[in-house]
Amino acid sequence: MLRFTLTRLLSLCLSLAVASVVIFAAIEVLPGDPASIMLGVNAQPDTLAALRAELGLDQPMAARYLDWIGGLLQGDFGISYTYRTPVVEMIGDRLAVSLPLALFSLALTVVIAFPVGIWAAARRGSVADVAIMGLTQLGVAIPNFWFAMLMVLVFAINLQWFSAGGFAGWDAGLFPALKSLTLPAIALALPQASILARVMRSALLDTLSEDFIRTARAKGLSRREALWRHALRNALIPVLTIIGMQFSFLLAGGIIIENVFYLPGLGRLIFQAISARDLIVVESVVMLLVFAVIVVNFLVELAYAAVDPRLRAR
Numbered sequence: 001m002l003r004f005t006l007t008r009l010l011s012l013c014l015s016l017a018v019a020s021v022v023i024f025a026a027i028e029v030l031p032g033d034p035a036s037i038m039l040g041v042n043a044q045p046d047t048l049a050a051l052r053a054e055l056g057l058d059q060p061m062a063a064r065y066l067d068w069i070g071g072l073l074q075g076d077f078g079i080s081y082t083y084r085t086p087v088v089e090m091i092g093d094r095l096a097v098s099l100p101l102a103l104f105s106l107a108l109t110v111v112i113a114f115p116v117g118i119w120a121a122a123r124r125g126s127v128a129d130v131a132i133m134g135l136t137q138l139g140v141a142i143p144n145f146w147f148a149m150l151m152v153l154v155f156a157i158n159l160q161w162f163s164a165g166g167f168a169g170w171d172a173g174l175f176p177a178l179k180s181l182t183l184p185a186i187a188l189a190l191p192q193a194s195i196l197a198r199v200m201r202s203a204l205l206d207t208l209s210e211d212f213i214r215t216a217r218a219k220g221l222s223r224r225e226a227l228w229r230h231a232l233r234n235a236l237i238p239v240l241t242i243i244g245m246q247f248s249f250l251l252a253g254g255i256i257i258e259n260v261f262y263l264p265g266l267g268r269l270i271f272q273a274i275s276a277r278d279l280i281v282v283e284s285v286v287m288l289l290v291f292a293v294i295v296v297n298f299l300v301e302l303a304y305a306a307v308d309p310r311l312r313a314r
């Protein structure tokens with residue numbers, strides 16, 4: 001297990017190194033000069049040159065990359081071009097919204113998908129199974145931003161059970177803060193729960209057709225007992241893959257939902273930074289999200305090895 005962990009850890013480090021180069025190069029070649037956007041089209045050339053020197057934009061790309069990556073390794077994400085505040089403080093403030101939203105959404109996804117997927121697999125071919133598969137297909141097809149706006153119309157405007165947008169803040173208390181995140185979390189969780197439920201059902205049905213399940217049934221176990229005692233654990237490997245991918249998506253892919261609900265999270269921060277050509281903010285936030293995705297995949301692989309020891313020898 002130790003060798004398996006060290007090998008995957010080395011792969012993680014190499015992936016992060018390659019990702020940092022790709023992210024920096026891709027963002028730096030985007031059209032638009034941050035200094036020109038900050039000062040306007042009528043700015044004088046000497047003023048532009050002074051601002052570019054102040055921001056470090058007059059340095060070669062390689063030197064700026066080394067400064068940026070060196071700062072990241074020390075926990076220094078740089079200073080925002082637009083707000084002139086440390087990027088790490090901006091990310092910390094926004095992460096206090098995006099991370100709980102992602103975890104809340106993932107919890108809803110698992111709570112909905114696991115019993116639904118297991119129920120459908122246990123009743124394969126029944127009316128309940130067909131109905132569940134139809135509803136999950138609908139859940140996958142409905143765009144989450146459209147569903148989000150529908151929930152705002154119904155629960156915020158008509159019923160007035162929730163606010164239409166904004167975040168109450170953790171200082172207001174746990175319940176008001178979670179209430180602010182409830183509608184966005186449901187909007188994010190609906191399609192993910194539909195996908196996970198279908199994967200859970202498919203994985204369980206595949207496992208139930210294996211020889212060891214037939215042997216267990218031949219020894220007297222009912223289909224229900226075989227499912228809960230043997231099939232469920234062996235079906236968790238593809239399910240863990242999807243859960244890891246979904247958490248990464250929920251953390252990094254909530255830009256539209258955060259804008260629909262006016263949540264001050266990482267999604268809105270990236271959107272605002274791109275609009276203002278605040279390159280240092282965009283690079284640092286994207287690198288943080290890539291780091292989160294790679295680390296989650298690393299943890300999922302470790303979970304694989306814990307669930308199925310055969311994977312450690314590969």
